[in-house]
Amino acid sequence: MDDFWEVLNIEGNLDEAEILFSKIQNYCLGSFIEENLTKIYLSIESKNEVTNVLNNLELPDTINLKWEKIDNEDWHLMWKENFTPVTINNKINILPDWHFKDDINDSNVYIRPGMSFGTGHHETTSLMVESLIDYSNNEFSLLDLGAGSGILSIVGSKLKYKDIKAVEFDIECKDDFYFNAELNSCSKDIEIFWSDVLDWNDFSYDLILANIEKNIIKKMIKNIENTNARFIFSGLLVEDKYEIEKLLTKKNFKIENFKSKNEWLLIDCKKI
Known part of the structure; x- marks a missing residue:
């Protein structure tokens, strides 16, 4: 580091x-x-x-x-001077690691702000957590592409998703990912792969998250073949909506929902 x-x-x-x-x-x-x-x-x-x-x-x-x-x-x-806790849909609380108390609470997710992006404050992370909450009653398997600090995988574990896999290419995230998973007692629930998401070809999951930069999402969409998974894409701007919608439609995705916060966009879709 x-x-x-x-x-x-x-x-x-x-x-x-x-x-x-x-x-x-x-x-x-x-x-x-x-x-x-x-x-x-x-x-x-x-x-x-x-x-x-x-x-x-x-x-x-x-x-x-x-x-x-x-x-x-x-x-x-x-x-430490500026981090404020985040509560999403009255269901998940994102707290800094120095607020940790030695009790297991499925509503609290503790994150160490460090050498990786993902503390719950950014709109795309918040949108993703909202989607995890929306689908949390289905006992879905979960794939987290571009896992970063591990926040979405950890939220998935807290919400009782199963067979959670995380994929991240940036080795700068390693220390924070392992620290956060251990702090939240989720290490046994999440399997992490240090790999390029564009090399990942197993889409046999119920829910797949990709909170990544637009150009990577575009390449990823072109690589996705037959799958029954529901995909949640973010890391996109509202101004990207038409471009990504056109590409998804061309690749036989059915878009079921758009959500936005400020300038940021989330797309909920399935392959048909």
């Missing part, structure tokens, strides 16, 4: 900052918003790739970008 983080500060219009974030979220290890400033945290190795992405975008005049570098200690202090 690096001793330092690269931080991209986006100052200005929050809606434009959200759109820019969606273009680089695949490299993001965490984010934080205060007033009109969005901070995006990246590994040192990712800076050049993100810079290349930014150089190929037409950035609006309403935002300004600035790079800085912070150490891990400053990151954790910032989270």
